[in-house]
Amino acid sequence: MLRRRHFAQAQVARETKRRQEKDEIDRSGRDTRRRVHLGVETRRLTTLTEVVDQKHASVFRSLKYFNARLFFVGLLLSNIGTWLQLTASSLLIYRLTGNAADLGYNVAFQFLPMLLLGTWCGALADRHNRRRIALISQALLAVQALLLGVLDLSGVINVSMVYALSLLLGIIGAFDNPARRGLVTELVPQEDLPNAMSLNTAVMTGSRIFGAAIATALIGPLGTGWLFILNGLSYAAMIYGLTGLRKAEMYPATVRPAGGSPVREVFSYVAGNRRLLTMFLVYVVVSTFSFNFGVALPKLADLNWGDDRAFGWSMSVIGIGNLIGALLTARQRVVSLRWFVGNIALLGVASIGMAFATNYWIAFLWSVPLGIGGAAMIAAGNAISQQESPPDMRGRLLALTAVAFLGSTPIGGPITGLIADMFSPEWSLAYGGVIALVCAVVAALAWR
Numbered sequence: 306m307l308r309r310r311h312f313a314q315a316q317v318a319r320e321t322k323r324r325q326e327k328d329e330i331d332r333s334g335r336d337t338r339r340r341v342h343l344g345v346e347t348r349r350l351t352t353l354t355e356v357v358d359q360k361h362a363s364v365f366r367s368l369k370y371f372n373a374r375l376f377f378v379g380l381l382l383s384n385i386g387t388w389l390q391l392t393a394s395s396l397l398i399y400r401l402t403g404n405a406a407d408l409g410y411n412v413a414f415q416f417l418p419m420l421l422l423g424t425w426c427g428a429l430a431d432r433h434n435r436r437r438i439a440l441i442s443q444a445l446l447a448v449q450a451l452l453l454g455v456l457d458l459s460g461v462i463n464v465s466m467v468y469a470l471s472l473l474l475g476i477i478g479a480f481d482n483p484a485r486r487g488l489v490t491e492l493v494p495q496e497d498l499p500n501a502m503s504l505n506t507a508v509m510t511g512s513r514i515f516g517a518a519i520a521t522a523l524i525g526p527l528g529t530g531w532l533f534i535l536n537g538l539s540y541a542a543m544i545y546g547l548t549g550l551r552k553a554e555m556y557p558a559t560v561r562p563a564g565g566s567p568v569r570e571v572f573s574y575v576a577g578n579r580r581l582l583t584m585f586l587v588y589v590v591v592s593t594f595s596f597n598f599g600v601a602l603p604k605l606a607d608l609n610w611g612d613d614r615a616f617g618w619s620m621s622v623i624g625i626g627n628l629i630g631a632l633l634t635a636r637q638r639v640v641s642l643r644w645f646v647g648n649i650a651l652l653g654v655a656s657i658g659m660a661f662a663t664n665y666w667i668a669f670l671w672s673v674p675l676g677i678g679g680a681a682m683i684a685a686g687n688a689i690s691q692q693e694s695p696p697d698m699r700g701r702l703l704a705l706t707a708v709a710f711l712g713s714t715p716i717g718g719p720i721t722g723l724i725a726d727m728f729s730p731e732w733s734l735a736y737g738g739v740i741a742l743v744c745a746v747v748a749a750l751a752w753r
Contacts, residue, residue: 364635367501372550373492379546380485381508383443386539388516388624390450391599392617393524393532394467397457399603401464405733408600409722413715414468418475419482419708420715424571427483427704431697435484435491440547442481447540449474454533462530482711483704488547490691490699491555499688500635506684507631510676513624521617571701574694580642581693581702585709587748588686591649593713595656595737596679597721598623605730610665619659622669626676633677634684639692642752645685650745652678656738660731683710 367373398407430438453470456462486505493501520532575581598620606615630648634640655675662668686709690702717737725733 364500364632365504367493367497367504370493370497370554372554373501373504375546375549376489376492377504377508379543380505381512382542383539384509384512385516385519386450386536388513388620389520389532389539390453390536392517392520392620393529394453394471395599395603396524396614396616397462397529398464398467399607401467404722405600405604405725405730406719406722407464408603409597409719411468411471412597412600412718415471415475415478416711416714416718418472418479419711420713422476422479423483423704423708423711424701426479427487427571427701427707429480430484430487430704431699431701435488436547436550438480438484439488440544442477442484443540443543443547445477446474446481447537447544449477450533450537450540454530454537457528457530457533478711482707483701486687486703486707487699490696490703491557492550494556496638498691499638499640502687502691503631503635503637503640503684506680506687507628507635510631510680510683511624511628513627514621515624517617517620517624521614521621524614524617571698571705574698575702575705578693581690583748583751584642584645584686584689585705587646587649587744588682588706588709589713591652591682591741591744592710593717594720595652595741596710597714597717597737598734600718600721601660601725601730601733601737604725605660605734606665606668608730609663610668612665615665615668619665619668619672622672623676623679626673626678627680628676629673630677630679630681631684634681634688637688640685640688642689642748645682645689646745646748646752648678648681648685649741649748650678652682653738653741653745654678656741657735660733660735660738686710 368377394411395408398411399405401407449470453462453467456466456470489501489505490498523532575585602619603616606612606619634644637644651674655671655678659668659671659675662671686706687703690706691699694702721733721737724736
């Protein structure tokens, strides 16, 4: 009797346990007991997934914002025209004089205003309406391009006129560059800012693919003058993009700088930030000596690759690499200094390889990694400067980045041209590659 009672109690206990287990299976058919036993592992898996998703976020995630889409489309079309003019002006000067040094002097005139005015113009962009500044400067850039085209088509163009208009281009660009680039920081929220800056670099450098190729194809039948006219007309796309931005969907800086010396403030800020200081020092040296393709390549293409038009095609292939490098940088939510240094090394190796290419096919192969390293370095520098800065200083830091990159050209351009004329066109490109490799090694050791 007692044994029968124990058996009945055990049977009831087993039935109760089965009912409890059955209740633990939710209506969707999933076993909730697995959640209890694997709770820690599930949380770990979720965290890991979030990390992976953040690391490999969409390359084009900034384009989900209307203002960013409108801005970048206008910038792409306008910048294709810019590369038409850059390619055509280099070939025009080389055909007028045959000297690489004159190409160096031209870029010196073009970028000297950025060196002298860049940081002040960046402070201006931080204090005033960036869109208004960009609109005015874009209209003036269109006038400059159209004037250059008219002078060329009329047959009165000479090197002095090109130098004068390049100086005018540089003065206008000193105001346009920080305002337009600073405006990018207002198109997207903070978390997507590195991506937007990298996409900006992708558009600026990747448009070289189309601009240089179109210029090379059209320069024979049309001449350089019509390419300048086409560039002047292309600014309409950027002006349309700027006027169509929706003010309600902007992300302006909540604080605007007031009082004090804005230029002194940005230099003090960089000097007190080890990451920024190291990056800017490397950026200045590499930009001065390793980015003078427009000076080195025309003579190199003419003497070693059989035709100065190979310069245009090589610039287009470099643009393919530029697009790849900028988009690879855009994939990263946080751009590291290791990525910055690694691409400087790639730029150095590719520059040396391209300098000693025996024909244009080998040169084209080296053009791709050269473009990747160059654009990734630029995009990384822009992104790091924004990651390390408060909103009210971003315009000035972007201007300082532009000064480091473009403002150093008046020094490196003439040096590159003189090396091409006095020694050899090969070393006018290779010496910059050697300097880039040295900078990469020094920076890597400094950041260990």
